[in-house]
Structures are given as structure tokens and as C-alpha cells.
Amino acid sequence: MSQAHPLSPDTAPTPHSRNSEGTSAQTFVAVEGPIGVGKTTLATLIHEEFGYHLLLETVADNPILPLFYRDRERWALHIETFFLVDRIEQLERTRELLPHTPVVSDYHILKNLIFSRENLPPRKFAKYETLYRIYTEDLPRPNVIVYLRASLATLQYRIALRGREYEKDMDPAYLERIRLAYEAYFADAPRRHPEAKILTFDGDSLDFVHDPEAYRFVMAELEKHLPRALGREVRR
Numbered sequence: 001m002s003q004a005h006p007l008s009p010d011t012a013p014t015p016h017s018r019n020s021e022g023t024s025a026q027t028f029v030a031v032e033g034p035i036g037v038g039k040t041t042l043a044t045l046i047h048e049e050f051g052y053h054l055l056l057e058t059v060a061d062n063p064i065l066p067l068f069y070r071d072r073e074r075w076a077l078h079i080e081t082f083f084l085v086d087r088i089e090q091l092e093r094t095r096e097l098l099p100h101t102p103v104v105s106d107y108h109i110l111k112n113l114i115f116s117r118e119n120l121p122p123r124k125f126a127k128y129e130t131l132y133r134i135y136t137e138d139l140p141r142p143n144v145i146v147y148l149r150a151s152l153a154t155l156q157y158r159i160a161l162r163g164r165e166y167e168k169d170m171d172p173a174y175l176e177r178i179r180l181a182y183e184a185y186f187a188d189a190p191r192r193h194p195e196a197k198i199l200t201f202d203g204d205s206l207d208f209v210h211d212p213e214a215y216r217f218v219m220a221e222l223e224k225h226l227p228r229a230l231g232r233e234v235r236r
């Protein structure tokens with residue numbers, strides 16, 4: 001288990017973070033991956049271990065999600081717009097933190113492109129993508145992206161474990177399409193995100209929740225790229 005996965009991180013240098021004014025900024029790490037893979041869990045562990053400010057996506061207060069899972073076609077534009085606006089606002093607020101505080105988030109705004117391409121008809125997606133490009137152009141960009149990948153069976157197991165009511169009857173074909181869209185996106189991620197170091201972990205074999213050895217492996221890999229916040233000692 002502690003063996004490096006073929007896609008586990010290498011030790012190439014981490015691109016230096018720049019804020020929109022082009023000056024140096026603190027580390028901004030975003031955890032990404034398909035539904036239920038463990039993003040919030042890992043982002044929270046990074047917050048605890050490295051002392052970074054924790055930025056979590058809005059789930060509990062999202063009034064459209066339960067409607068969307070009941071009828072995805074009907075609510076697609078609503079949900080993709082809600083998530084886009086919500087994330088833009090969160091990242092705008094993060095801009096003020098980043099000059100002095102390192103940040104970890106349980107999403108990267110790139111996920112809006114992955115989900116909206118899947119959920120919107122092509123003509124609506126084309127307009128959405130134009131809006132996305134305009135609004136995200138000057139937002140703070142993570143300089144480290146952690147990609148968690150896992151099989152469909154693992155995702156289904158973890159979604160069931162978490163037990164959100166509106167995700168109980170999630171169509172496996174939908175979950176698999178999202179999973180494959182993530183795989184395709186991240187196969188090309190270094191070209192798409194030259195501003196960031198991409199670190200990939202295998203969520204099937206690395207149970208960093210229950211297995212201390214897996215936890216230590218993941219944290220040791222992250223430590224190669226993430227400076228600790230000032231005053232934060234090694235806990236392990």
C-alpha cells in the first residue's frame with residue numbers, strides 16, 4: 001500500500017504562485033476529483049496538518065441540488081449557474097487572504113467545466129463556457145492541484161457511506177460519465193494548468209481515513225510541495 005502508485009506525485013518543482021497583480025502569493029492548493037472521492041476529507045486533513053485556511057464548497061445551503069438529482073435535465077442550467085456564481089464569490093473573497101495566508105480548498109473552479117459539459121446541451125454549454133472564461137480569468141488560481149481518482153465501485157461505496165438523502169438514487173451511468181470526464185480532463189491537466197503542480201493519488205488503494213500508513217504516505221508526498229503555515233509543527 002505504501003508503494004508509489006504509477007500516477008503518484010513526482011518531485012518536480014512547484015510553480016510559484018502569483019496573484020492577479022503578478023506579485024508573489026502564498027500557496028493555494030485545491031483538491032479535485034469525482035463525486036464522493038474524498039476531496040472534503042483530504043482538504044480538511046491538509047488544513048489540520050499544514051495549518052492552511054480551509055475553503056469548503058457550499059453544499060448544505062444549496063437549494064437546487066436535491067431538485068437537480070430528481071430531474072437533471074430540468075435543473076441543469078440552474079445548478080451549473082448556482083455553482084459558478086457561488087465559486088466566483090468564494091474565490092473573490094479568497095483573493096484578500098492569499099497574500100498572507102496559505103489556503104486549501106475542496107474544489108477547483110475547473111470542475112464547473114467538467115460538470116456543465118456533461119449536463120448542459122451543447123449550445124447552452126458553449127455560452128456557459130464563454131461566461132466561465134470571462135469570469136474566471138482574473139480569479140486567484142491554485143498553484144497546486146491534488147487530483148484524487150478512484151473506480152466507480154469506490155465512489156458508489158463512499159457516497160453510500162456518507163448517506164446524503166438526495167444522492168441515494170444517483171444514476172451509476174451519470175457517476176461513471178463524471179468519473180471518466182475527470183480522467184480525460186486530468187490526462188491533459190499539465191497543459192491546461194501550466195500555473196499549477198498536479199499531484200495525483202489513487203483513492204482506491206489509499207485509505208487515508210482509516211489507515212495510518214496511507215495517511216503518512218499522502219502527507220509525506222504533499223510535504224514535498226506544500227510549505228507548512230508559519231508556526232505549524234510536524235504532527236506525525
Ligand SMILES: Nc1ncnc2c1ncn2[C@@H]1O[C@H](COP(=O)(O)OP(=O)(O)OP(=O)(O)O)[C@@H](O)[C@H]1O
Nearest residue numbers: 035036037038039040041158161162206207208209
Ligand atoms: N481515502 C479514503 N479512504 C476511505 N474512505 C474515504 C477516503 N476519503 C474519503 N472517505 C470517506 O468517503 C466519504 C466521502 O468523502 P468526502 O465527503 O470527503 O468526498 P467528496 O469528494 O468531498 O464528495 P463530494 O464530491 O460530494 O463533495 C466520507 O464518508 C469519507 O469519510
Ligand SMILES: Nc1nc(=O)c2ncn([C@H]3C[C@H](O)[C@@H](CO)O3)c2[nH]1
Nearest residue numbers: 035059079080083111112115119167
Ligand atoms: N451538476 C453539478 N455541477 C457542479 O459544478 C457540481 N459540483 C458539485 N456537484 C455535486 C456533486 C455532489 O453530489 C455534491 C457535492 O459536491 O454536489 C456538482 N453538480
